[in-house]
Amino acid sequence: MSKKIEIQKSILEDLYLKQKFSTYKIAKMFKCNPSIIQKRLRENRIELRSPKQKIEIQKEKLFDFYINKRLSTQKISKILKISSSCVYYKMSEAGIKTRQKRIVKISRKKLRRLYHDRNLSCSEIGKKFDCDKITIFNKMKEYGIKRRNLSQANTIYSKKKFDGDNILKAYLIGFRLGDLNVKAKNGNSTIMVKSNTTKKEQFQLIKKIYGKYGHFKGYFNGKIYSTYCNLDSSFNFLLKKEDNVEDWILNNNKCFFSFLAGYTDAEGNISVSQGRARFRIRTYDKNILFQIYNKLNSLNINTIFNLASKAGVLHNRKQNKDCWGVFVSSKEALSKLFEFIKPYMKHKKRRNDLILAEKNVLERNKKHR
Numbered sequence: 001m002s003k004k005i006e007i008q009k010s011i012l013e014d015l016y017l018k019q020k021f022s023t024y025k026i027a028k029m030f031k032c033n034p035s036i037i038q039k040r041l042r043e044n045r046i047e048l049r050s051p052k053q054k055i056e057i058q059k060e061k062l063f064d065f066y067i068n069k070r071l072s073t074q075k076i077s078k079i080l081k082i083s084s085s086c087v088y089y090k091m092s093e094a095g096i097k098t099r100q101k102r103i104v105k106i107s108r109k110k111l112r113r114l115y116h117d118r119n120l121s122c123s124e125i126g127k128k129f130d131c132d133k134i135t136i137f138n139k140m141k142e143y144g145i146k147r148r149n150l151s152q153a154n155t156i157y158s159k160k161k162f163d164g165d166n167i168l169k170a171y172l173i174g175f176r177l178g179d180l181n182v183k184a185k186n187g188n189s190t191i192m193v194k195s196n197t198t199k200k201e202q203f204q205l206i207k208k209i210y211g212k213y214g215h216f217k218g219y220f221n222g223k224i225y226s227t228y229c230n231l232d233s234s235f236n237f238l239l240k241k242e243d244n245v246e247d248w249i250l251n252n253n254k255c256f257f258s259f260l261a262g263y264t265d266a267e268g269n270i271s272v273s274q275g276r277a278r279f280r281i282r283t284y285d286k287n288i289l290f291q292i293y294n295k296l297n298s299l300n301i302n303t304i305f306n307l308a309s310k311a312g313v314l315h316n317r318k319q320n321k322d323c324w325g326v327f328v329s330s331k332e333a334l335s336k337l338f339e340f341i342k343p344y345m346k347h348k349k350r351r352n353d354l355i356l357a358e359k360n361v362l363e364r365n366k367k368h369r
Contacts, residue, residue: 005032006185006192008228009044012037014221016046023048024081033083059094062087066096072130073098104129104136108143111136115145159190159214159232167258169237170249171344172209174259177288178266180206182238191235194228201349203227205265209346243287253340256295261344263288270353276364277334277357282308282325289326296326302333331361 007030015021015029016037023037030037041048057080065071065079073087080087091098106129114120114128122133122140129136140147162169176182179202181194195206203225207216210229218227231238249255264270268281283289293305308325312318328337338358345351 005030005036005040006228006230007037007040008194008219008226009046010196010221010224010226011219012041012044012046014219016041016049035083057090059096062091062094062096066091066099073132074127074130104131104139106139108145111139111143112145115140159230160212161232162213162234162237166248166252167254167344170255170259171262171346172235172238173246173249174262174264175209175266176238176262177241177285178263178283180238180266182241184236184239185230188236189233191231191233191238192228193231193235193238194226196227197225198223199349200225201347202266205347243285245288245291250291250295253299257340258344260292261341261346263292264341265345265347265350268350270350270357272357272360275360276329277331277360279328279334279337279357280325282323284321284323286322286324289324293326296328296333296337299336301328301336302330303328331364334361 012026015026016023023034023041026037027034038048062076065076066073071079073091076087077083088098111125114125115122122136125136126133164172176193179195179197183192183194184190185192193206193210195202197203197206203218203220206227206229207218210216210231213235214229214231216227216229218225220226245256245259249259264281267283268279270279271277281289281292290305293303296303304327306325306327308323309319311320311322328334334357338354338361342351342354342358345354
């Protein structure tokens with residue numbers, strides 16, 4: 001079964017339409033066959049620039065490569081930049097008889113390791129042994145090695161199971177609710193997290209958090225960083241997207257502040273304005289913010305919750321929903337809040353902003369002793 005290559009529509013549009021890359025060149029970037037790129041273009045309703053032209057290869061050239069130089073069809077396909085199956089077809093068309101297939105020496109143990117443990121395709125294994133994928137497939141049948149199922153075949157890169165505790169889990173949920181798009185693929189066996197951001201720091205953070213667990217792919221088109229990462233099914237706790245903080249997070253202070261750090265890394269703002277440090281989060285998630293407001297005040301961290309802006313046109317931009325906010329500005333409340341969330345924050349800029357805000361609070365406290 002063929003492997004599924006996922007490519008975002010925005011990336012295809014940029015490479016194929018804007019930068020005018022050929023399907024062959026794009027395929028090389030994603031390490032796949034050009035036909036896969038053409039298929040993804042059709043799936044995303046991106047019109048191909050021109051119909052496929054018939055490939056013309058001189059019989060003498062094929063004869064020289066295959067008979068005189070004794071190159072394999074795999075090597076010829078690389079030289080001519082066409083598929084090996086096309087080479088076979090052109091040779092047959094030219095009346096060039098293929099050589100008798102040589103015996104490929106590969107042990108059952110090694111073949112199983114390459115196919116199942118390293119997740120290589122029959123074609124990739126064939127390249128290692130200078131033969132075609134059919135030869136490898138027949139060898140697998142001879143050894144009784146089972147082929148991967150659809151879910152496994154669609155997995156190009158290995159994925160690591162979630163191995164963190166509830167504190168890390170709470171952070172990931174907070175960050176997801178603030179900034180990520182998450183969906184299940186391949187019968188829920190793969191969890192894909194996606195994001196588009198203009199901030200390089202946000203891009204780097206997503207890579208840092210999720211890249212170690214699965215295959216991370218990122219692309220910058222000059223304005224926006226587009227990212228996605230395929231994760232193991234053990235990350236299915238990220239699928240839920242509700243305007244709500246779960247009880248197990250609210251009922252444990254460490255989990256709550258880890259969640260708040262994740263949500264702040266995604267949506268928060270920590271700054272020093274007019275000589276005073278401030279903390280704020282503004283989003284459409286009214287209930288999440290109200291729960292954060294209640295929890296912080298229950299811990300004697302004075303917090304304000306209010307409507308930040310109503311739905312409509314704001315600063316020449318349409319806002320579909322009411323935007324709500326939580327705000328912390330008093331010195332005492334900020335000191336407590338920073339002490340609690342600082343150990344869990346992972347966003348480089350947010351941490352630096354927090355350190356500057358902490359310094360501001362300390363300096364103001366010195367002045368009023």
